[in-house]
Amino acid sequence: MSAPITRALSQLDDPTFRGVLLRSIAWSIACFAALHAGAVWIIHRILALHGWLAWAADILGSVGVSLLTLWLFLPVATAIGMLYLDRIARAVESRLYPWLPPPHGASLLEQVWDGVAVALTVLALNIAALILIFLLPGIGLVLGWMIGAYAIGRGLFVAVAMRRMPRTMAESLYRTSRGVVLMQGAILALASYIPILNLLVPIIGVAAMVHALDMALAAAESPGA
Numbered sequence: 001m002s003a004p005i006t007r008a009l010s011q012l013d014d015p016t017f018r019g020v021l022l023r024s025i026a027w028s029i030a031c032f033a034a035l036h037a038g039a040v041w042i043i044h045r046i047l048a049l050h051g052w053l054a055w056a057a058d059i060l061g062s063v064g065v066s067l068l069t070l071w072l073f074l075p076v077a078t079a080i081g082m083l084y085l086d087r088i089a090r091a092v093e094s095r096l097y098p099w100l101p102p103p104h105g106a107s108l109l110e111q112v113w114d115g116v117a118v119a120l121t122v123l124a125l126n127i128a129a130l131i132l133i134f135l136l137p138g139i140g141l142v143l144g145w146m147i148g149a150y151a152i153g154r155g156l157f158v159a160v161a162m163r164r165m166p167r168t169m170a171e172s173l174y175r176t177s178r179g180v181v182l183m184q185g186a187i188l189a190l191a192s193y194i195p196i197l198n199l200l201v202p203i204i205g206v207a208a209m210v211h212a213l214d215m216a217l218a219a220a221e222s223p224g225a
Helices: 003-009 015-046 051-083 085-096 108-135 139-161 167-176 178-191 197-221
Strands: none
Touching (some): 003 178, 003 197, 015 197, 085 139, 085 197, 139 178, 139 197, 167 197, 178 197
16 A cells, blocks of 8 residues: 555655755745745734834744744645656656656646646645644544545646546546555655655655556556456
């Protein structure tokens, strides 16, 4: 069940993976620096606070932004992963599946829209999970993890599959391999809450789904399928 993640981790020495990792770090820093700058601008320009009020607001704002950064990392990481999905997938296929023909699946516009939809879905579900954590302490945290597992697992798998097939076929393939896909999503969602390790989520997630897709296609083509 965890074979796709294991195989994805074995390719961390790939120059393409390292390049995407550096770009992901740069994008993450830029996104959350902009978030922090926005909070400071609101405090000093919109609210026009001064003296100890501004000082207290700066501290509370920094703490709030830090917590928001932790919670928003998964949707941001997913969005970054979607930006480099094809690059990562090609690197995996070039090393381990060189016999595959060039991908010709859904249209580029449909793939881009699906990537945006995946990121927005993960964001929406994370907001719902945050509300659950306040309403149902303890249980809400588990539910949040389960929601993240579903969103990132299904979203990345369907996006990777759409490189080689129409959406309807990709979704059908997901249903037949739901267990393996959601297992990868559960591991990735858990990793997204661990500092440093969470930077690898977009890369490992896409690579793992390339392997999960290969397993799903092999199972579908086997005589007993």
